Amino acid sequence: MRRIFFVIFLFIGACIDPLNVKVTESDRLLVVDGLITNLPGPYQVKLFYSNSLSTSRLAPFEPVTHAVVVIVDDLDNNYNLTEVSPGLYETDPNELTGEIGRSYYVSIKTQGEVEFQSTIQKLTEPGEISNLYFELDNESASGNDGELKVYIDSKGVSNEENLFRWRWTTIHKTIASPELHTTTTPRGEIRTPEPCSGYVLRQGQLVQVGECTCCICWSYNYSEGSFVSQNDFVSENTFNKQFLGKIPVTAMHFYDRYYFEVQQLSLSEEAYSFWNLVEKQQKSATDLFQPDAVKIKGNIKNVSDPSKEALGFFGVSGVASVTTDIQESQIPYPLPEIETVPHSCLDYFKYPTTEKPPFW
Secondary structure: OOEEEEEOOOOOOOOOOOOOEOOOOOOOOEEEEEEEEEOOOOOOEEEOOOOEEEOOOOOOOOOOOOOOOEEEOOOOOOEEEEEOOOOOEEOOOOOOOOOOEEEEEEEOOOOOOOEEEEOEEEEEOOOOOEEEEEEEEEEEEEOOEEEEEEEEEEEEOOOOOEEEEEEEEEEEEOOOOHHOOEEEEEEEEEOOOHHHHHHEOOOOOOEOOOOOOEEEEEEEEEEEEEEEEEEEEEEOOOEEEEEEEEEEEOOOOOOOEEEEEEEEEOOHHHHHHHHHHHHHHOOOHHOOOOOOOOOOOOOEOOOOOOOOOEEEEEEEEEEEEEEEEEEEEEEEOOOOOOOOOOOHHHHOOOEEEOOOOOOO
């Protein structure tokens, strides 16, 4: 049996959840990663080739460039995607917005004239998230740093299957002091302010010569697990105290504002089966690269040669979301003083950007 390895990173800020796939040495398969929703676009489809087992985990995946990528709806309308970077294709947001009740699929033709197509997916109602709340993880709390457990209550829609998955993102403003950067030399530590700090060293003194372009960042963090609804254990389509993972608690997270957003995505039976298998694999393995990892079937078919496989999933989901600012008052112990970061905030923090979010 072929052995295929998945690592799922769920990026709520993007339209897709990138799939990292390793396969056997003899395989080099197309991987499709895309999602459209009822939220405004652009929507993205990412195409790349799978890596073999002998390839380093850190090796970049080979993008599939110059493909023809088209999303087709149930009225036979065609929406052509544009390649905005190698292997990343986007819709025109003025042409396509997903609609509840409509169905969609993706059609792909590679530069080598090989055709692929996803199964048809219907965009269904996402229900609603009725409550979002956090509880301190007492086992992780150290008196300085700890973690918050994330929970939601949510409801489905009458006369619908109500198959869901959940994903979240956090954003917090961060501050750094790259002018305090030092370098170790045989004579000891010397000051070497980073160029983006706006400072230079003159006669042993820091002198400001410009504005700092890397002192303030907004750091993003995303749920990395697959969280799907367990419908066998609910009544009246109500999901109570659904656990969605943990988020860190540090002084830096509460420096300015700790923003949290959770999304509830409706799923087809096929999509639910896919993400449910991903969740089971994640829960059963401490290392997703272990030899007996399961093979997870997607919804991409090789039209040119049905005997050959393709990987990944093109999804269509209705989305309901809730946002909140987590307050420092929710932490039952005082946080320490914010740490000094003598580096560019772009090099120090997770998924950073100097671009201020529009709602900040």
